[in-house]
Amino acid sequence: MKAARLKDILATATDKLQHRLEAEVLIAHALQKDRTYLYAHDQAQLSDDQLSHIHQLIKRRQLGEPIAYLLEKRDFYGRSFKVTSATLIPRPETEMIIDQVKALRLPHHAKVLDVGTGSGCIGLTLAAEYPDWTVCVSDCSKEALLVCQHNRQALDLTNVVMHQGDLLLPWRGQTFDLVVANLPYIAPDDPHLNQGDLRHEPATALVADEAGLSLIRQLIEQAPQYLNLGGYLILEHGYDQQAELKKALQNHGLTEIQGLQDLAGHDRLVMGRWVGA
Numbered sequence: 601m602k603a604a605r606l607k608d609i610l611a612t613a614t615d616k617l618q619h620r621l622e623a624e625v626l627i628a629h630a631l632q633k634d635r636t637y638l639y640a641h642d643q644a645q646l647s648d649d650q651l652s653h654i655h656q657l658i659k660r661r662q663l664g665e666p667i668a669y670l671l672e673k674r675d676f677y678g679r680s681f682k683v684t685s686a687t688l689i690p691r692p693e694t695e696m697i698i699d700q701v702k703a704l705r706l707p708h709h710a711k712v713l714d715v716g717t718g719s720g721c722i723g724l725t726l727a728a729e730y731p732d733w734t735v736c737v738s739d740c741s742k743e744a745l746l747v748c749q750h751n752r753q754a755l756d757l758t759n760v761v762m763h764q765g766d767l768l769l770p771w772r773g774q775t776f777d778l779v780v781a782n783l784p785y786i787a788p789d790d791p792h793l794n795q796g797d798l799r800h801e802p803a804t805a806l807v808a809d810e811a812g813l814s815l816i817r818q819l820i821e822q823a824p825q826y827l828n829l830g831g832y833l834i835l836e837h838g839y840d841q842q843a844e845l846k847k848a849l850q851n852h853g854l855t856e857i858q859g860l861q862d863l864a865g866h867d868r869l870v871m872g873r874w875v876g877a
């Protein structure tokens with residue numbers, strides 16, 4: 601990228617990425633401006649530092665790195681979350697968990713738990729939407745929790761408790777009005793793992809044994825000990841896992857079991873309620 605005029609840099613980057621919008625987003629990010637700046641100042645001369653930053657971002661994108669990792673952020677339910685290569689990139693379909701929780705009308709001072717919180721997108725969104733709730737979040741990954749901690753501070757949340765550990769173990773002895781989880785559910789041999797953004801996301805955020813079901817099954821087994829009477833369990837899962845998970849919920853004594861579909865019509869969530877053994 602030799603030319604230093606913004607207009608020319610944008611043209612070169614668009615050519616390299618074969619994608620005008622991505623070129624604009626990455627250049628605007630490097631310049632710490634919004635995209636309209638690129639048009640209003642298209643004759644601006646860029647400094648060597650700016651050029652080098654843009655060059656690096658374009659190169660990383662050409663190698664397939666997800667835009668969210670290059671920008672270090674992704675919007676979820678109207679808020680911006682920091683993401684890094686230690687966290688899953690929040691998916692739009694996961695937002696339906698928030699809508700589902702809202703429909704439950706939990707107690708005013710509910711205590712809820714987000715297991716496998718990653719960037720914190722689910723738990724921290726609930727904490728922001730319901731300041732009177734206590735929202736507990738946990739993950740086995742220390743690196744992911746550092747990102748979650750950053751997001752908690754950026755959102756200025758004071759109603760969040762955070763722990764590191766395996767599934768529900770960090771919360772031994774506690775009970776919740778709601779446990780929610782988007783745990784890894786992709787089978788280790790799923791060919792999609794070699795495609796698109798998934799190639800760059802942490803395997804520990806994506807993959808689980810037993811055809812992707814091992815972690816969710818363990819969580820369902822542990823959940824009754826951690827739910828208040830009348831408490832709910834909501835789980836995100838893969839498009840072909842719903843029937844199996846409904847059975848697991850039933851086998852572990854949950855009731856009011858429901859399966860829900862996302863906007864594309866794919867099975868996406870299962871939920872159940874604990875009303876006692």
Ligand SMILES: C[S@@+](CC[C@H](N)C(=O)[O-])C[C@H]1O[C@@H](n2cnc3c(N)ncnc32)[C@H](O)[C@@H]1O
Nearest residue numbers: 688690716717718739740741766767782784805
């Ligand atoms: C699919 S990602 C979801 C992240 C975030 N909740 C979201 O919806 O974007 C799964 C998360 O579960 C965490 N995880 C994987 N195995 C776990 C375990 N055994 N106990 C706790 N967390 C686990 C991963 O580190 C990762 O952050």
